[in-house]
Amino acid sequence: MKLQFLGAAKQVTGSMSLLELADGYKILIDCGTDMEREIDYESPIENTSFFPFDASLINLVVLTHAHIDHSGNIPMLYREGYEGQVLCTPPTAELAELLLMDSANLHLRRLRSAQGESRKKHKQMDRLLRRGDLYLQKDVEDSLDNFVTLQFNKRFVIKPGLEITFIPAGHLLGAAHVYFSITEEGETKTLGFSGDIGRFDYPLHVDPHPLPACDYLVCESTYGNRVHEDKTSPMDALAKIIKETCIDKPGRLIIPAFSVGRTQAVLYTLNRLIEEQNFPAIRVFTDSPMGRSSTRIYSKNLSYLNPEARAFHKEYDDIFDVENLVFLQTEKETRAIKNYHEPCIIISSSGMISGGRVEQHIADNIGNSYCTILLIGYSAEGTLGKQLLEGTDVIRVKDREYRVNAQIRKIDVFSGHADQTGLLRFIKDQNPTSLKKIFLSHGEEESMLEFKDKIHELGFKEVILPSKHDTFDL
Template sequence: MELTVWGAAEQVTGSMHLLEFDNYKILIDCGLDYERDTYQEENQNFPFDPTTLDLVVLTHAHIDHTGNLPTLVRMGFQGQVLCTPATADLTEILLMDAVNIFLSKQKKSGRGRGRRQQSSGPPPLYLQKHVNDTVERFVTIGFHKRFQFHEKAAITFIPVGHLLGAAAAIIEVEDQGTTKKIAFSGDIGRKNYPVLVDPEPLPPVDYLVLESTYGGKMHTKEESLEDKLVKSIEEACIKYPGRLIIPAFSIGRTQALVFSLNKIFSKGLLPRVQIFVDSPMANYATDIYRKHHDLVNDEAKDFYNREGDEFDFESLSYVTDKKESISISNYHEPCIIISSAGMLEGGRIQDHLFHNIQNYYCTILFIGYCAPGTLGNRLLRGDPIVRLRGRDLMVYASIKQTDLLSGHGDHQDLLNTVTTQSPEQLKNIFLVHGERKSMESLQSALTELNYKCDIAIKGYKYTL
């Protein structure tokens, strides 16, 4: 049995791992690598022939784990795609959104009678028809359901939090007379996260491919999420008649935030404030969370039984169209605006920033990571002027940040994932999905605990 890490090696995006045995090839995740501005060109080709793959396994729906799957299908992959039912549903809307992003970047110029229309941006990686072809290949498997996909191999999905339907994939392979087990962690969530279940311990395995996003980093412990949100709303909307803008990813982060706000206002901790959720994709994703309500955590289920829908309450409005979105700028009462995208690189959030970045009574609260070079990162580092819609605007709004809604487990959570395993049975850990510094910190900590641990090298074939 052989493992080759083709993506998310010493970086965060582009997860893609190839497992081979008996001339059978499995690709675990097929994510977009968007570390560079030229990512569409970078993702056009694979370091292997897609037609030789027999199976794809998805750990969860995020685009850095699924976003290049339609390219794989477009280039000839004919096999099945195994994932949980929630992952299948969320992946479909994320891939459709990716098509829209590709097309928006392919700006048209030279329009006019007798003139040929030309594109100034890169060609789309794939189109809606390729997404449809991809979705037809999905075969869904529930958690803890052992699925035999080969006469010598089976897979089981274990819940890991992080996102609805997210799983660690445990693959068992009969190899040279013995059964070997390898776990692909996907992304590990954190305990007590709104809406989502806690990560479950993994069964004993021989090899572990482990994400390391927060290696060496610990989440804030000084205050609770509820206290942080109450304080932020109080300062932005109650003490002063202003508005609180929260950039949030449409899938996962928005649902966790809405439920958290529902709890705050249901308890009467603050007077009610109008809340706008301005993201079409967030609306679709929320319906998927309702569809798979059996997967939410016990707290969310108990709240539903007592109070009703966690994602719908008095003073909450889901914005449905562009006209309604534009009208929010004319709403002059204190309010909270939740909109995508989380790093401010596109979406309706840019409209709200344009109208509010120079408003002294506006607070922008970041609840997630913003990559270097993004507009969100420029605001967080304190740039006094930002460019929006071709204009340079002074930043008068207050800029704040919290990591309390990060969906990734921190350094200790990653250690906890490993320490349920016996150092004697676990032959090796391969670290992926993290920056080099994070990987080195986690590797050092695991080595001190007597685990054998390698930072995966891109393209290197490991014999298991």
């Protein structure tokens, strides 16, 4: 069989790998949006496939979890002729529907805004057409009709000689490692895909489970060269900042947080502070329609949460119903919050402060010295989150400049990715004498190189950093 890396190769986004068996059966593992894809905006538009393969010849898609950098191009597969199934866990199917529909709505808004006869509109439409990934709601619906869900830790026979097992990865509700057992010409080989690996003792999510012994392993390396800085618990870290911002003084705390996963972890932690530590019930505004929808999905799938969260639900009846919680619905309500003068907490997306309603809250409060902006995750280059972390004095939001007087804080206790220590813990579950090759994916090359050295120190000899389109015989 052959394994080809078509995304997340020496970069973080765009996860996609193609596994081809000896009989020609083709399995696509993840089909994610590549945020770093290079687009030729100068050459003539050619009517070529979006993918570097014929989508109609793919036999099966396996989805590790719902995040867009793993699921975001699945509707494009169906547009280009794929007719098979997408295998994933039940929570992944629900979250993927939410995220893919949101992407389709974003594509529709972009297309509508580019309609017109002006030169500017023509140029805008040309750039969208060159991107190519402009699927709409009907394309998402077509793909969702073919999602088939499997439970964790249940071996599933796809066809004679091909078995798959989903194993909890912890990173997101329903996130999975994927374990293949493949028999060809009387020989059985095992292959593991880590997906994105979560953290131990994370709010809500289960701890990542080990993979059984593999012959070959594809492992993510997002934080392969980083160890999480904060050693305190999420409750202690959040309690300290809330006390400093909203209790010791009448300030407001703004938490940019991704709608799926991160928002729920923060709400749950706030609820625990109030119920278990008698924290004052400060007014909490959650400003993300998708955040509200994904919270409902988390509430529906309690059996997939960790034992601590399930025990909390059993005792207090609701995980996310924080006292004094208000879900904002409209953009008018978003703008009106600046007139609320009591201490409060605002949770809004996006987590990097790159688009989304949080930009309005930043613009309204960045000049307020009684305001703290708390970054709880990674911020990419070019985002407002990154600028604030670098200590800029002035930011630009929607073509207006604002002086930064607010306090800028960062904690990494809510980061959903395992750090170097957690990644090595995952690797250590394998046997250096029987694991033939480790392929590193889903990480920047600098991160991969340091992680590779650490893996070598554990006694694993062959560690490979594939480039995009590299193919390996297994």
